[in-house]
Amino acid sequence: MCRLELVGLEKTYGSKKQEKRAVQNLTADFAHGVYGLLGENGAGKTTLMRMIVGILKPTQGQITCDGIPIEQLGGVYRSLLGYLPQDFGYYKEFSAVRFLNYIAALKAIEPDTAKERIEQLLETVGLTEERNKKLKTFSGGMLRRIGIAQALLNEPEILIMDEPTAGLDPRERVRFRNIISALGKDRIVILSTHIVSDIEYIADQIMIMKQGRLIQTGMPTQILEPVAGCVWNCIVSVKTAEELNAAYAVSNLRNYNGNGAISAGTCEEQVELRIVSKEKPHPDAVAVEPVLEDAYLYYYI
Numbered sequence: 001m002c003r004l005e006l007v008g009l010e011k012t013y014g015s016k017k018q019e020k021r022a023v024q025n026l027t028a029d030f031a032h033g034v035y036g037l038l039g040e041n042g043a044g045k046t047t048l049m050r051m052i053v054g055i056l057k058p059t060q061g062q063i064t065c066d067g068i069p070i071e072q073l074g075g076v077y078r079s080l081l082g083y084l085p086q087d088f089g090y091y092k093e094f095s096a097v098r099f100l101n102y103i104a105a106l107k108a109i110e111p112d113t114a115k116e117r118i119e120q121l122l123e124t125v126g127l128t129e130e131r132n133k134k135l136k137t138f139s140g141g142m143l144r145r146i147g148i149a150q151a152l153l154n155e156p157e158i159l160i161m162d163e164p165t166a167g168l169d170p171r172e173r174v175r176f177r178n179i180i181s182a183l184g185k186d187r188i189v190i191l192s193t194h195i196v197s198d199i200e201y202i203a204d205q206i207m208i209m210k211q212g213r214l215i216q217t218g219m220p221t222q223i224l225e226p227v228a229g230c231v232w233n234c235i236v237s238v239k240t241a242e243e244l245n246a247a248y249a250v251s252n253l254r255n256y257n258g259n260g261a262i263s264a265g266t267c268e269e270q271v272e273l274r275i276v277s278k279e280k281p282h283p284d285a286v287a288v289e290p291v292l293e294d295a296y297l298y299y300y301i
């Protein structure tokens with residue numbers, strides 16, 4: 001198993017006049033496990049991942065694998081990598097099995113070994129029955145699963161997946177989570193997302209990125225710790241809800257109808273709010289246990 005280290009990593013796009021610091025002074029290290037890279041669009045996740053896989057050269061800083069700079073390792077490093085890009089391209093007319101054979105050839109995997117692995121991987125991602133169907137007939141979820149399979153062909157020790165859950169329906173998300181949890185046992189898995197719930201239960205480590213910087217990192221319990229006592233639930237009138245919504249960070253808001261009963265004379269609608277705030281936002285607010293979604297909001301404000 002290898003260890004990946006990023007030290008003072010920077011990426012600046014554009015010219016001096018109009019430069020964009022997409023990744024700024026980022027230091028992190030990875031041993032085996034699932035790392036969830038969380039951040040809104042534009043936070044720098046894709047840029048960071050492209051540097052880790054060696055497609056993009058850092059403006060500054062260094063990436064090492066077991067202490068050796070990755071550009072020195074060259075092909076040896078590439079053979080350790082599996083990558084599912086955000087804009088994963090595929091050949092529509094290829095069948096699942098033909099596509100995987102094609103990628104295996106690009107990765108210079110021996111045909112016999114490839115054949116065996118492709119069978120295993122189709123099984124892992126649950127596409128054995130669809131093996132001969134053309135990719136153009138696949139759903140978004142099936143394409144993602146083929147994407148994961150192609151990234152795993154060379155049995156990578158470092159698996160990088162950029163927004164792998166984008167476009168998946170709830171059932172596919174569950175299936176995806178199960179596949180990933182199993183993969184993190186003996187390799188480094190780094191996956192990015194802007195959807196908190198996609199990594200909540202599978203990431204051993206959470207890394208929150210904002211405007212190119214790593215603003216928080218740790219195990220989910222560590223990420224939640226500072227947020228304890230800062231999450232509130234309150235049920236208020238629509239008007240009060242609007243005021244609170246404007247004044248505080250609201251992680252959830254829904255119409256509230258209690259147990260369905262509306263007492264006589266009070267037909268005013270009520271709203272249930274979940275607020276992230278250091279102070280009690282309303283006299284009727286009740287402190288509740290934070291979840292990762294609250295923490296994400298807490299660090300982002």
Ligand SMILES: Nc1ncnc2c1ncn2[C@@H]1O[C@H](COP(=O)(O)OP(=O)(O)O)[C@@H](O)[C@H]1O
Nearest residue numbers: 013014020022040041042043044045046047048
């Ligand atoms: N090739 C590029 N040239 C200039 N700016 C870029 C380029 N790629 C990304 N950016 C900018 O860098 C920032 C980070 O982008 P990106 O890494 O794609 O973030 P994320 O994947 O988190 O959405 C954004 O502001 C984006 O507009």
Ligand SMILES: [Mg+2]
Nearest residue numbers: 045046047086
């Ligand atoms: Mg991206």
